[in-house]
Amino acid sequence: MSKKSAKAKPAKSAEGALVPATTPINIGISAKDRAAIAQGLNALLADTFTLYLTTHNFHWNVTGPMFNTLHTMFMEQYTELWNAVDPIAERIRALGFPASGSFADYTKLSSLPDAPTEPPKALEMIRILVAGHEAVARTARDLFPLVDQASDEPTADLLTQRLDVHEKAAWMLRSLLEG
């Protein structure tokens, strides 16, 4: 047992035996790196949740001649974003830190603005979502060098997948603005 874990304050288990207050994590990534990566992943989680909510909002409120296309496209995108928050949150837990899950946290951590109060026109919705996907891609990319240096392959894999999704979604949305 290392000096550090021996210092953990003992607590009593249900059976009355002494157990460490925290179970040490020893996966080959330093506590400092795990903390920094978890912090970056919480920012990614906040960005992803904010973009999920904005996309779902636009699915509900879109109007105009592109209604059918956008209503369906936004549904596919918010479903993907909704499914993405769980693996991000669970990676944070696997690294030993709490996953953010409140509007207060997301407001603080997200690099994306909240959805507009008044539903914008369809083209403005598309512009907002392009900017949103690009912002999430930047958050994921900013974290990559640290993850790479720490040999955190599962997080690198997760970030790679998220970058692919956001860059593809941004391209598809951007294409709707051209012509």
Ligand SMILES: [Fe+2]
């Ligand atoms: Fe719907």
